[in-house]
Amino acid sequence: xxxxxxxxxxxxxxxxxxxxxxxxxxxxxxxxxxxxxxxxxxxxxxxxxxxxxxxxxxxxxxxxxxxxxxxxxxxxxxxxxxxxxxxxxxxxxxxxxxxxxxxxxxxxxxxxxxxxxxxxxxxxxxxxxxxxxxxxxxxxxxxxxxxxxxxxxxxxxxxxxxxxxxxxxxxxxxxxxxxxxxxxxxxxxxxxxxxxxxxxxxxxxxxxxxxxxxxxxxxxxxxxxxxxxxxxxxxxxxxxxxxxxxxxxxxxxxxxxxxxxxx
Amino acid sequence: xxxxxxxxxxxxxxxxxxxxxxxxxxxxxxxxxxxxxxxxxxxxxxxxxxxxxxxxxxxxxxxxxxxxxxxxxxxxxxxxxxxxxxxxxxxxxxxxxxxxxxxxxxxxxxxxxxxxxxxxxxxxxxxxxxxxxxxxxxxxxxxxxxxxxxxxxxxxxxxxxxxxxxxxxxxxxxxxxxxxxxxxxxxxxxxxxxxxxxxxxxxxxxxxxxxxxxxxxxxxxxxxxxxxxxxxxxxxxxxxxxxxxxxxxxxxxxxxxxxxxxxxxxxxxx
Numbered sequence: 001x002x003x004x005x006x007x008x009x010x011x012x013x014x015x016x017x018x019x020x021x022x023x024x025x026x027x028x029x030x031x032x033x034x035x036x037x038x039x040x041x042x043x044x045x046x047x048x049x050x051x052x053x054x055x056x057x058x059x060x061x062x063x064x065x066x067x068x069x070x071x072x073x074x075x076x077x078x079x080x081x082x083x084x085x086x087x088x089x090x091x092x093x094x095x096x097x098x099x100x101x102x103x104x105x106x107x108x109x110x111x112x113x114x115x116x117x118x119x120x121x122x123x124x125x126x127x128x129x130x131x132x133x134x135x136x137x138x139x140x141x142x143x144x145x146x147x148x149x150x151x152x153x154x155x156x157x158x159x160x161x162x163x164x165x166x167x168x169x170x171x172x173x174x175x176x177x178x179x180x181x182x183x184x185x186x187x188x189x190x191x192x193x194x195x196x197x198x199x200x201x202x203x204x205x206x207x208x209x210x211x212x213x214x215x216x217x218x219x220x221x222x223x224x225x226x227x228x229x230x231x232x233x234x235x236x237x238x239x240x241x242x243x244x245x246x247x248x249x250x251x252x253x254x255x256x257x258x259x260x261x262x263x
Numbered sequence: 264x265x266x267x268x269x270x271x272x273x274x275x276x277x278x279x280x281x282x283x284x285x286x287x288x289x290x291x292x293x294x295x296x297x298x299x300x301x302x303x304x305x306x307x308x309x310x311x312x313x314x315x316x317x318x319x320x321x322x323x324x325x326x327x328x329x330x331x332x333x334x335x336x337x338x339x340x341x342x343x344x345x346x347x348x349x350x351x352x353x354x355x356x357x358x359x360x361x362x363x364x365x366x367x368x369x370x371x372x373x374x375x376x377x378x379x380x381x382x383x384x385x386x387x388x389x390x391x392x393x394x395x396x397x398x399x400x401x402x403x404x405x406x407x408x409x410x411x412x413x414x415x416x417x418x419x420x421x422x423x424x425x426x427x428x429x430x431x432x433x434x435x436x437x438x439x440x441x442x443x444x445x446x447x448x449x450x451x452x453x454x455x456x457x458x459x460x461x462x463x464x465x466x467x468x469x470x471x472x473x474x475x476x477x478x479x480x481x482x483x484x485x486x487x488x489x490x491x492x493x494x495x496x497x498x499x500x501x502x503x504x505x506x507x508x509x510x511x512x513x514x515x516x517x518x519x520x521x522x523x524x525x526x527x528x529x530x531x532x533x
Binding site: 021057058059078079080084086088091092093094096097098099100103104107108110111113115116118119143159163 | 297299348412413415416418419421422423425426427428429430431432473476477478479481482
């Protein structure tokens, strides 16, 4: 595989429309993401955030428009099992599923290992290295269901990275985690992006977190609006969310400005 | 007394069949439990009744018509679930009832009052003949070979289907394949415990293993051991106390499930 060029396009969507049971989810979406960016996708519930990710992953085929990931269609790409690392929104469907953390991270290798073959020593070494990257080596032999939410998210990010991907796609990685753990994980992802030369897409509805950590912000509510760099204007956000939102500032101390009290 | 027991040809065949079928059920039940497919098991097994009755009507081996029906219903359930807005359990509820109703109509039309309907409904392992034993052996080898070949993919898609798909695992093909395996196993298990009780063997060994084992591979071994042990133990017990064999096996399994569930808090006390 050729090495990524400096400003090669990682993801390109042109005129993408998605309908689901007669409801319009994505309307004429055009989006270009260059390699190496840390992109946050923001939007209210039901705005089509996860749908946008699934279109990029090839899980959903749009009714109209084209999707290219490193110049290839997502359906073609998935058979290589090696370009996209993905963290689904609810990765642990059955908390009693009897697999260890190392087993879970090794699953990320299965696409590369291929059918009828067993994981080799290189696969195990790579899985352990990813656990190391996420600071959870000591959990390798624990059962996945026994871990805390933050630990589980790290395991699933390790699995996504086990693919040795060029793009990392995380769907609400910090939902249901407390604020400190959220920041840790987003910062960790940023570090890993540099280390592993990744393009990162994160879906979130936490405006503050996205503005603090990411290069670009894609606001989505059926249609999309791309902001080059924070701070994000209130008007842009309010038009996306369709309601009043908190204003964001960057300063020495992280802070937010809220409306004055009535009394 | 024991030597007499094993000297009888029909009992040897029954034991061999019980071991093979319970081995299969043990392995498969692990995934049935983990993938929460217990009700699909009920649906597939009951719909086999329609096929078995069709076999009587047409005068062909009920094994083939049974497999045909079980497969058809399994695939219809999958199709309804993925392609239409019908809920999976609704689809199962409709298809298996319709298939059983068809079975009753076929039986009525065939006027075959002398066939062993009761044996098909509740199992009659002691009546198994050499040809059926061969059928069971072929199905056992085939199903185990397929599971072994796709073991890591089946685990992956049981754990997280979406991620498995993204990583290039042929998820759709494997889902259908797993249903085909279930249909095959259901049909041969009918010889052991009958249509009504098949789902017990597809579920209880896995449920017991989930109580006892921490890791997936040990869960498969425990489920298989429990399944084979209960089938052989239940068969011998039923002969000794003159109880129906299929029911005895299922009761042994259910008893073990209750026991291990009660012990669970102590077993996982670390």
